[in-house]
Amino acid sequence: MKTCLYARNEQLDLVLELDEQGRQIKFAAGSLDFDRFPVDFEVQDDLAGRIFCGRNAKVERTDDNSTKYFWQDADFFVTEKWYSESDHLVRKMQITANENASKRSVALRMLLSYPQKVYSLKCWSANERFPSEIAWVGGLELFYEDVCYGTLIPAVALYDSSTNCGLTVGSRPGAFPGGRLSFTFRDYQREGVDVAFSCLLLSGTHPVECELLYAPTEGCFRSALAFWCRNFPDYFEAKAPETCQAKGPFLITNPQMEESVLEKLARKYSPLWAELHNYFGRYGEYAPESAEWTPIIKKDYPAVECEDKFSLQSVNDHIARLHRHNIQAMVYLQATGDCSIPYAEECFPDSIARNSAGNMIKTWIDCCFTSAMPGTSFHDHLVKQIHRFFAVYPELDGVFLDQLCYHAMDYAHADGKTAVNCREAARFGDSYLDTVKLISEYLHKSGKALWANGPFSLEVAREVDGMMSEGTGSIAGSYQYLTCGSKGLLIHSYASSAADVESMFRYCLICGGSWSISGDAARKVPEEYPAKVEYLFEKCGPLVDLIAGCRWVLEAAPFVLPEEYKGNLFVLPDGRLALTVVSSHDTLTRSSRGADESFKAKIKCRAAGEVKQAMVHSVDGVSACSVGHIDGGIEIEISNHRVFSVVLFDRKSV
Numbered sequence: 001m002k003t004c005l006y007a008r009n010e011q012l013d014l015v016l017e018l019d020e021q022g023r024q025i026k027f028a029a030g031s032l033d034f035d036r037f038p039v040d041f042e043v044q045d046d047l048a049g050r051i052f053c054g055r056n057a058k059v060e061r062t063d064d065n066s067t068k069y070f071w072q073d074a075d076f077f078v079t080e081k082w083y084s085e086s087d088h089l090v091r092k093m094q095i096t097a098n099e100n101a102s103k104r105s106v107a108l109r110m111l112l113s114y115p116q117k118v119y120s121l122k123c124w125s126a127n128e129r130f131p132s133e134i135a136w137v138g139g140l141e142l143f144y145e146d147v148c149y150g151t152l153i154p155a156v157a158l159y160d161s162s163t164n165c166g167l168t169v170g171s172r173p174g175a176f177p178g179g180r181l182s183f184t185f186r187d188y189q190r191e192g193v194d195v196a197f198s199c200l201l202l203s204g205t206h207p208v209e210c211e212l213l214y215a216p217t218e219g220c221f222r223s224a225l226a227f228w229c230r231n232f233p234d235y236f237e238a239k240a241p242e243t244c245q246a247k248g249p250f251l252i253t254n255p256q257m258e259e260s261v262l263e264k265l266a267r268k269y270s271p272l273w274a275e276l277h278n279y280f281g282r283y284g285e286y287a288p289e290s291a292e293w294t295p296i297i298k299k300d301y302p303a304v305e306c307e308d309k310f311s312l313q314s315v316n317d318h319i320a321r322l323h324r325h326n327i328q329a330m331v332y333l334q335a336t337g338d339c340s341i342p343y344a345e346e347c348f349p350d351s352i353a354r355n356s357a358g359n360m361i362k363t364w365i366d367c368c369f370t371s372a373m374p375g376t377s378f379h380d381h382l383v384k385q386i387h388r389f390f391a392v393y394p395e396l397d398g399v400f401l402d403q404l405c406y407h408a409m410d411y412a413h414a415d416g417k418t419a420v421n422c423r424e425a426a427r428f429g430d431s432y433l434d435t436v437k438l439i440s441e442y443l444h445k446s447g448k449a450l451w452a453n454g455p456f457s458l459e460v461a462r463e464v465d466g467m468m469s470e471g472t473g474s475i476a477g478s479y480q481y482l483t484c485g486s487k488g489l490l491i492h493s494y495a496s497s498a499a500d501v502e503s504m505f506r507y508c509l510i511c512g513g514s515w516s517i518s519g520d521a522a523r524k525v526p527e528e529y530p531a532k533v534e535y536l537f538e539k540c541g542p543l544v545d546l547i548a549g550c551r552w553v554l555e556a557a558p559f560v561l562p563e564e565y566k567g568n569l570f571v572l573p574d575g576r577l578a579l580t581v582v583s584s585h586d587t588l589t590r591s592s593r594g595a596d597e598s599f600k601a602k603i604k605c606r607a608a609g610e611v612k613q614a615m616v617h618s619v620d621g622v623s624a625c626s627v628g629h630i631d632g633g634i635e636i637e638i639s640n641h642r643v644f645s646v647v648l649f650d651r652k653s654v
Contacts, residue, residue: 005084014216021059022067029216030165032115037191046422047104075101088215095208105419107198114192124221126153128477131221137185144181145457147405156183157224166217168224173232173458178417201419220556235458236485238465243449244488245549245573248272252519255279255318266325273328275400277521279315283367284339287388300365301522312392319395328397335435337403339370351378354412373431382435390442398449405454432460468492472503480511484552489513498532498589505540509580512550539619546646549573558605577649588643596641604633610651618645
């Protein structure tokens with residue numbers, strides 16, 4: 001007997017039909033058929049050195065509509081079960097080994113077929129290279145949980161704008177089976193996307209359970225992103241969003257920065273918050289028991305003039321100085337990761353993470369990966385440090401949690417679900433989860449904020465209110481997808497050149513981020529800003545402040561700009577819409593630069609019909625723009641634009 005399952009979003013149906021044996025015979029999202037090529041799965045058994053394909057298995061159907069796959073010479077079997085939720089389908093796969101089976105590493109790969117219209121197909125994942133045409137990603141293997149070359153959301157989407165149909169597939173956040181998850185885009189003339197769970201531990205006492213979600217989407221990546229935000233809001237909404245919604249730049253500071261510097265910066269730029277860094281004596285110890293200690297600055301920055309000793313009092317005095325100038329103090333902390341090597345070797349040797357050759361994994365200056373997974377001595381130490389941290393720095397306004405970008409295979413530990421080449425291992429990134437949650441509980445019970453540098457995945461970013469994209473490279477294009485809800489995004493420039501600072505403002509407006517005036521993590525007096533940098537702060541900072549607290553409009557194709565411009569459409573905390581406009585190939589620092597000729601833009605979201613007026617805020621002032629209602633939205637004419645502009649729309653219902 002055939003089985004038919006359905007899922008639906010507001011616009012589109014997803015239909016799955018299985019034959020009597022449970023094999024897929026129809027899989028369609030609207031007019032896109034995802035069954036144009038043979039659809040299969042395979043299990044790679046590293047102990048046997050073999051790959052077992054579903055199409056070669058003996059198949060049995062069970063009373064609960066599951067399908068079991070058996071192979072004559074395998075000591076395991078696979079169970080597959082599909083079921084439907086309201087707006088998505090769920091596919092559960094379990095690999096069960098015989099009772100006496102040896103431990104080994106396995107991989108489970110499932111194919112998502114390309115639909116029939118391959119040449120017009122587009123694709124998306126939470127990485128700066130997306131959205132893209134499918135032709136440009138052939139052969140790309142995209143790993144979940146890698147900041148630089150992976151995806152920050154465990155999902156991809158395939159869609160066709162011309163038919164307004166698409167499909168997103170991915171893994172439910174928080175239900176990770178261990179190992180690694182990847183999406184491989186095959187050559188666009190061949191089958192499709194391989195979704196692979198690899199480096200999984202399988203034994204007679206430990207089955208492997210994997211789950212994929214399939215959801216119909218409209219023909220735009222925003223519809224796919226909306227699915228993940230709607231179904232898993234805890235991963236996209238801040239627990240303390242107030243700091244994320246407030247205006248003002250970021251400042252990095254240290255306990256010996258002179259108050260005259262803070263007074264000058266506060267008067268000129270009104271920074272919202274500061275990271276208080278380099279107050280400690282060694283990485284891994286942030287609330288020392290000793291009355292005073294030698295600052296880490298002396299070791300890491302030997303050329304910088306530094307006081308001989310810091311103390312708990314000097315840290316608290318600096319917090320008070322920040323408060324006198326209305327700057328919130330976010331004190332630096334780590335929840336795993338860096339630990340000074342001599343400290344780790346003496347006190348936490350069992351916690352040092354190691355690569356496959358047994359070598360420690362080195363990080364910052366004379367530091368190494370040190371795991372805080374429960375059961376290690378470093379975990380116990382950090383738990384005590386966290387309790388003491390909040391006791392000895394009672395006036396802090398929040399925590400800046402550094403280095404949430406660290407992730408690797410740790411061969412010195414075993415998490416009970418991960419194995420590589422039949423060798424048990426641990427996912428180092430998981431060692432963040434317990435201590436980050438403890439820090440979050442301390443902060444959020446009193447309404448204080450948790451900002452973090454570079455979370456590598458949804459799971460590790462779950463407790464974070466805002467996140468830093470360090471530097472002014474394109475990586476902000478990845479983090480924007482984690483901060484499309486109420487979580488904040490900080491684009492941090494070190495303000496060493498006008499090019500870096502202008503790049504920062506470009507990403508602030510496109511991605512919806514806040515800005516940085518840098519400061520100094522070690523010196524008493526930071527270096528003066530170059531004149532062009534101050535010019536950019538003056539011209540662009542107020543524009544970015546206009547979109548403070550913004551969240552994305554996650555409707556399909558909600559705005560249209562001419563090709564030479566980039567931008568985004570946001571909704572602000574007060575309900576107004578904001579369209580950001582950035583010239584793709586121009587710069588504010590070019591001399592004799594006049595305004596562009598006026599040009600038109602379209603707003604096509606549901607709220608467009610409520611717009612009563614629009615004002616263009618450019619680097620040269622504010623002007624009104626005409627609003628004309630067209631089919632499905634409004635059209636505006638933008639004038640006085642010079643590289644950066646923000647168009648604010650007042651709505652009748654707000």
